[in-house]
Amino acid sequence: MSKIKFLSGENIPLEMHKVRMVQKLNLLPVEERAQKMEEAGYNTFLLKNRDVFLDMLTDSGVNAMSENQYAAMMQADDSYAGSETFYRLEKVLQETFGLKYFLPAHQGRACENIIARTLVTPGSVALMNYHFTTTKAHITLCGGTVEEIIGDEGLKVQSSAPFKGDIDLDKLNEAIKRLGKDKISFVRIEAGTNLVGGQPVSMKNIREVSRICRGEGIPLVFDASLLADNLYFIKTREEEFKNAEIIDIAREIGSLSDIFYFSARKLGAARGGAILTSDDKLHTRMLELVPLFEGFITYGGMSVREMEAIAVGIRETMDIEVISQTPIFVEALAKELIAKGVPVVTPPGGLGCHVDASRFCDHIPQEQYIAGSLNAAIFIASGVRGMERGTMSEQRNEDGSERMAEMELVRLAIPKRVFTLSQIKYTADRISWLFENRRLIGGLKFVQEPSVLRFFFGRLQPFGNWPDLLVKQFRKDFGESL
Numbered sequence: 396m397s398k399i400k401f402l403s404g405e406n407i408p409l410e411m412h413k414v415r416m417v418q419k420l421n422l423l424p425v426e427e428r429a430q431k432m433e434e435a436g437y438n439t440f441l442l443k444n445r446d447v448f449l450d451m452l453t454d455s456g457v458n459a460m461s462e463n464q465y466a467a468m469m470q471a472d473d474s475y476a477g478s479e480t481f482y483r484l485e486k487v488l489q490e491t492f493g494l495k496y497f498l499p500a501h502q503g504r505a506c507e508n509i510i511a512r513t514l515v516t517p518g519s520v521a522l523m524n525y526h527f528t529t530t531k532a533h534i535t536l537c538g539g540t541v542e543e544i545i546g547d548e549g550l551k552v553q554s555s556a557p558f559k560g561d562i563d564l565d566k567l568n569e570a571i572k573r574l575g576k577d578k579i580s581f582v583r584i585e586a587g588t589n590l591v592g593g594q595p596v597s598m599k600n601i602r603e604v605s606r607i608c609r610g611e612g613i614p615l616v617f618d619a620s621l622l623a624d625n626l627y628f629i630k631t632r633e634e635e636f637k638n639a640e641i642i643d644i645a646r647e648i649g650s651l652s653d654i655f656y657f658s659a660r661k662l663g664a665a666r667g668g669a670i671l672t673s674d675d676k677l678h679t680r681m682l683e684l685v686p687l688f689e690g691f692i693t694y695g696g697m698s699v700r701e702m703e704a705i706a707v708g709i710r711e712t713m714d715i716e717v718i719s720q721t722p723i724f725v726e727a728l729a730k731e732l733i734a735k736g737v738p739v740v741t742p743p744g745g746l747g748c749h750v751d752a753s754r755f756c757d758h759i760p761q762e763q764y765i766a767g768s769l770n771a772a773i774f775i776a777s778g779v780r781g782m783e784r785g786t787m788s789e790q791r792n793e794d795g796s797e798r799m800a801e802m803e804l805v806r807l808a809i810p811k812r813v814f815t816l817s818q819i820k821y822t823a824d825r826i827s828w829l830f831e832n833r834r835l836i837g838g839l840k841f842v843q844e845p846s847v848l849r850f851f852f853g854r855l856q857p858f859g860n861w862p863d864l865l866v867k868q869f870r871k872d873f874g875e876s877l
């Protein structure tokens with residue numbers, strides 16, 4: 396994707412690809428959307444995709460694939476051990492990230508399981524810019540804890556800092572001094588920091604963290620799941636890399652990491668996972684776990700067809716025209732919303748546009764799930780499915796009381812090269828309408844609440860009949876229109 400100057404003087408995002416395979420979408424009338432939302436217990440995870448117009452739940456496993464990826468899938472070498480497909484993927488990963496060994500796993504959290512079992516001991520602490528749900532779960536399962544050392548700017552909803560995912564070096568040095576290096580299992584940098592709004596990490600920061608870790612002998616683990624967007628931001632926001640090749644940025648990050656892993660449901664636009672390292676000892680220890688949890692060491696739980704698609708997808712990720720669409724669309728959506736006064740996380744990051752529900756719905760008490768309520772209301776108003784990232788996604792405290800989230804966000808994910816600019820404009824339009832009518836939105840309460848990961852399967856109910864009022868107002872303002 397490029398931004399092209401139009402006659403009006405405006406820079407407009409322009410798709411640098413054409414659509415050659417399509418999936419028909421269905422936009423249900425507002426009454427039916429409200430009905431489907433009720434049937435799904437006001438939880439967008441429980442909607443059927445056939446009832447969703449634009450699926451902005453996640454980018455995981457749903458990025459558009461290229462013709463070359465599909466073609467490569469047809470020449471996959473289907474053998475249990477030693478398949479050509481493994482060696483093709485291994486070569487691409489070695490050439491791209493400059494690391495010696497490749498261990499396959501079925502997805503990102505499977506890599507985390509192997510890494511945590513290798514490095515985490517009971518009572519140890521993993522330091523990181525910010526946790527990700529599955530990462531933290533695996534560290535905790537091995538008896539370790541997580542300490543977040545992101546810069547203060549990272550937790551501000553509105554900011555102008557270009558790299559809000561950066562680690563605070565003073566906090567890192569302080570933690571090493573306080574805990575002692577032997578108590579630290581590893582330091583982890585997450586590219587495109589997921590839970591703070593897809594915010595990138597700078598090369599400057601990665602270099603400094605790596606220097607400190609190497610000086611202390613603490614392993615540096617780099618989670619590259621959201622690296623594609625982060626590569627774009629290093630190139631466009633960090634002066635030194637203005638003219639750099641994307642692959643050179645990728646290779647430098649690889650060289651600074653002791654363990655480098657990713658979910659190929661995101662990076663590489665297919666489905667799978669990979670761990671890379673150049674450390675002989677770490678490689679040997681992790682290798683033993685692959686057959687135990689994943690599958691033989693030349694497929695690791697992945698289909699060989701997906702492995703071929705990842706190999707091509709990684710090569711294509713080194714092209715700025717390919718990786719720029721998500722960040723440019725996130726920015727376009729954020730800009731349209733800001734122009735209408737809708738509060739969003741700034742600066743716009745990668746992954747998706749994050750709406751600040753606490754300010755959007757400042758009349759709803761936090762214990763009535765502000766972000767969950769807004770997320771349900773967005774689906775009713777537009778047929779767009781987002782994801783709640785707030786208190787609903789937290790787990791209750793041991794005594795049963797609510798643990799209130801630091802931020803109440805609705806994430807509208809923009810999977811790579813899936814949507815068009817008019818679909819982005821439609822989304823902004825309906826959310827702006829909802830913002831004007833935000834006082835109609837009410838809270839939610841659980842009627843079925845699982846004790847773990849309640850946001851996946853839990854069912855809720857509105858306080859009062861606010862969904863009906865929303866539908867009535869929609870009809871009044873949009874007439875017969877969907």
Ligand SMILES: *Cc1c(COP(=O)(O)O)cnc(C)c1O
Pocket residue numbers: 455502503504505527529530585589618620621658659660661667668
């Ligand atoms: C999605 C994700 C993971 C986990 O990957 P899965 O393939 O979903 O298991 C880990 N880290 C980050 C930053 C992610 O976004």
